[in-house]
Amino acid sequence: MSKRKVHFFSLRYRLMLFMCLACAFVLGLVWIFVTQFTQPLYNRYIYEQLSSQVDTLVGMIESYSEPISTRPFKFANAELNTSFWESVNLAADQGKLNYSNVCIDVADSTLQQVNGVDTLHPCLLHESQSNYSPFTKQNDTKKNGELIQTLRAKVLANGSYHAVIGSSTPQMVVGKVAQNGDYDTYTVIFSTSLARIDEASIVLNQLMPIIFLCLMAFCVIASWLFSRWFTNPLTQLSHATRKLAEGDYSVRVNVPETDEIGLLAADFNHMAGEVSRASQLQRDLLANVSHDLRTPLTLIKGYAETVRDLTGDNPEKRTAQLDVIVDETDRLSTLVNSVMELSKVSCGTDKPERMHFDIVQLCDEVAQRYDGICAQNNYTLDLQLPNNSCNVYADPAMMERVLHNLLGNAMHHIGSDHIFILRAIPKDNIIVRIEVEDHGNGIAKDDLPYIFDRYYRSRSDSGKVGTGLGLSITKAILQSHGFRFGVDSTEGEGTCFWFEASDLT
16 A cells, blocks of 8 residues: 655645644734733823823812912912821821822922922923922922923913923923812923833844744644644544555554543444444345345256256146246345345335324234244144234235245244243333244354344354345334334244334324
């Protein structure tokens, strides 16, 4: 057997290619998201955090019933409401405000700072390199540079404002207007650094090609191993199928998995066993049918030649020899008819014509036809039938054929007591069990599973005249009706064939 090459577009390579492409696609998406969306998403997150902090401080200013500061002269320092700013610091201690790594600026309507916090290094708002917190009691530092003045004006003009300022050390700025009752209008501005995320994006851009190549190499190796493991049972099945096609019916596939491929392998092994048995049955058919055909054909030819050459003028011998020819021709006709009948029933050409009838009455009628042969051979057919009728829904003609096959088989294997039994046992209102029993030699346990197979004969039947199709026809008829059937046998005691007919439509 030549070994077939595995083509590039085989299942294994297609599976491997799919896994590699899927891995490359996922890694590409990760690369794009990491390098292109990290900074925008981070900026949005920082904006939402700063906006929440701004809203908290604005809410405290707007809900305060007293002025939070006063400015007696336009350019004089504001006089702070100590009680309010202490409450702001208390809110920070409670976690409502976050002073960590932020720069906070609060200015009044003159665009002059009222108070602020610097924990950010450096703070672009206040152009400060030093850190201090929390809010001071008095504004004693100069926090009114050109940049913060511009930002305060934009916030006061628009009601809210946000932007990213700075180039080397970019910072996010969010500002809103707060109305302190009828006292004054204030601008509240928060800022924090964005420099770290820029640095992280640069590092990720440098690392992603290396990560992509390493993961792709791992994916190629893993997909190659996985595709080999996944397709190995299929490869075994393919090789076993070719061996089976070449006539090696002993081939089996050893796949221990219990998944779908394991089930496929188990089905293949079952199929191989059935094919092997069918091949054996075919050989038995050739042997049995050739034997059954050879004898009558030899007799027909021999007696025909005798009539032609020797006894043609002797009416008495000619008639006897012609009777032999007729009998052997009948045997051939019986064999051919059995084969045709089995073929029609098995393939569904002859479908059951069901009707409701009394199967007990049918058993009685069939049994009467055996009175003559029983009397001739000193046999006894023991009828064990109930007194009441038992209706079933089936084809009467087919059920009659089943009874004839089973009774003929029992008579063929009748025991030394010359008794065979036909009984009907009502199991309930709709099911009747029919049994045909003989007291012959019985059937070996090894033969029982195959006794209904076509052309099969047990070893004890070897050499006997017969087609070997009677029980196969019985099986096909009962299966077409959906009736349960079987055989119970003990060697040396006898055999009981049975089936259960029902009245279900």
